[in-house]
Amino acid sequence: MSLEDALKIKELVKKHTEWFRDSLPMIASENLISPMAQEFLISDLHNRYAEGLPGKRYYQGNIYVDQIEELTTELAKKLFKVDYADVRPISGTNANQAVLFALTKPGDVITGPPLQGGAHISSAKFGAVGMRGVHKIEYPFDVEEMNIDVDMSAKLIKIVKPKVALFGMSVFLFPAPLKELQDAFQEAGTTVWYDGAHVLGLIAGGQFQDPLREGAHVMTGSTHKTLPGPQRGMILANPPGDEEKRDKFWKKIQRGVFPGVISNHHLHHMAALAITLAEHIEFGKQYAEQVVKNAQTLAQELYELGFKVLGEKNGFTKSHTVLVDVVAQGGGRKVAEDLEKANIICNYNLLPYDDPKKPRNPSGIRLGVQELTRLGMKENEMKYVAELIKRVAVDGDIEGVKKDVKELKEEFNTIHYCFNEGVEAYKFLELVK
Template identity: 50%
Template sequence: MAYESGEFLGIETLRQMYPDLDAVLNLTITHTMWRKRQTINMIASENVMSPLAMLVYLNDMMHRYAEGKPYKRFYQGLIYVDELEVKTQELMGELLGTKHVDLRPISGTIANATAFRTFTKPGDKAVVAPVQAGAHVSHTKFGTLGALGIEQIEMPFDIEEWNIDVDKARKLIEEVKPKIVTLGGSLYLFPHPTKEIADVAHAVGAKVIHDVAHVLGLVVGGAWENPLKLGADVITSSTHKTFPGPQGGIIASSNEEDYKEMGKVVFPMFVSNHHLHRLAAMAVTAIEMKLWGSEYARQVVRNAKALAEALAAEGFNVVMERKGYTTSHQVVVDVANLGRGTRIAKLLEDAYIIVNKNMLPWDRPEDVKDPSGLRLGTQELTRWGMKEGEMKEIARLMKMVVIDKRDPSEVRQKVMEFRREFLEIHYGFKLTREDEVKLLKIMLHAES
């Protein structure tokens, strides 16, 4: 029998009638239940939104198109979008201490591309945080920087400090006289020396672009200093890592002229329509961070330190013990002697513990497919209400798989039992089921 548009049939009937639909629903529902209820997720670049943020994410703006900027659009029908975008900019500006915030980049990489293109032209030089220090691929010749024709020159790395070598970096910047200097990274244990680098960069006329994608939630929560206050000209970021919002990007600057120039680049060079439905979820998350961001950010860091200490106590080689392991949401473990990153990450996944393999400073370029490290993040664990005691239990579960070589399927049952105790988002607005249904009806059917 054929399905007539507008006809109401039960979902189970539809799934029986249309195998493709059944497959899509099965995959989506299974993934959602698995990741949100059964796994311990420590991917350092992920997080979960609050129920309220998720519900307002499902709004009519996902069907609409907005080229330009608020109140200067190329399409009609955006009178409420304009007001929401401005409100969201204001909320993020309050958190970042600036009035100059652009939400149009649809990812952190697009935010980087916008900043790079604004202050350079093909053939210019960029001094960048070294890959060994965790620089994101978009900062390199293999990513956005290279695609824009900008020459990559890496700052020296001090492996003992797991950071940029400030003295050597100063000399390099003075010698090269680049147009831009980038800081920040995707493997980011300790803050990069923003003030020291900004001083020398500005002396040679370079702009400092600090990519805070991984630590935006720690910055707005006050656990890390705001790079704009330390001399960075621009911060770029995604909005879904330690900042627990929807996927997207952001640019902020303390300088109005720089802000305006970047605005001319993000549209029309890199973004046309900028995924308007995420604005409401972004605004809700910003309000939540105003209310609970400080408590959340500090717990994220406490959990990272506790996880590092617990893993070390269980026999793992956790890097940077001499510096207290970490001051961010991330923990780095060298598993070269345990089977290397690819194999260990897969074993842990089989036990429903989700981590990612990661290159470490001593890896060779050819090790990229099987590096020696694992990168772990505590931001999502913190959102689910876990604290220092739970970090010890997670370390024990990881030891069972990696060091004791227990069958991952056996450990999986323990992981699921553990996870059942943490099914409610913390540091965000809570809704009753009645409120959830009411909002869902509005978002899906426009029923008041």
């Protein structure tokens, strides 16, 4: 690439950063990494390789990397109060692949949530599950509860006796009914896998269900959604049985990670993750509490402004996510695109009653409040954000809202719930002159 091209990229990244500085980022799977964690992303660790586990590497040069990995693993165990943690997966999908490699073989049958009910693409026929040659049977979904149907899912698990029962979604409004399905798990003798990608930070902050104490044997997750860290993944487990059985289960999972689905595991991100975990031990509860309060306030306010907010029966949401049916406002695609023009960034989303084969213009939008919370916004700001959304989706006031969003962001431009509170967010480092 010529220098001219490099400078073009610099300009684009700068524009992107400035745009997000002046926007309300409300994609439910994103967040702001803390200033201290961010520093490690440009450390020398980025240039290095480590394969295997500490003390059993295939490369020299890992004396300090081993210590970093051991400490990161210990921090993960401490935060999630578990005996087994693997911090090497480089994304949530990668963690899911590792678990699939460890626990299933081609031809196996698993059960999991339906796509239009909010399941992640990695559990779809055309995602990691299907590509492993595993067949997923979907739990029936209850739209009023905005959750899988407990009785029908219990029946399904007992009849199918799946190798693995998978839970967890990308639109995760309410906890999965793990406790309620205990008998079915026992009768089917199934392994219970919880994909906590979206809610990992809420679980760690004690504000969502605690899956590994409610019957899940293994939990995967992304470390950059409600857990506000580097883009990475992790696996945590509470395997069944005596110590020998537990260790055997865990070894299988770790072999799924390496050599199963990763080689080097992006060491700069691992060091950054250690900082995120340490910060979450200190600030996670306070942060997660505010996230849930903010989501509930936003949902209630949108509802009062006339929007069809899903999950009404159960108080709209118990997580960071709000799901809105915007058919009356022109459909998910139109509303999401108009909001983007007004600097409110969210995504259009399938709703449980949409046709999963037509994901391009679904009925809903998905809103996440975790990044706005990280910027220090509370209930009052959520009420204002609901009003801004209404002004775009109902009144069509795109230009007016864009101006007001920018003004609001000038007051909320530092990162909270971390060691270096008050450091400016959306900084652009001018390293290329």
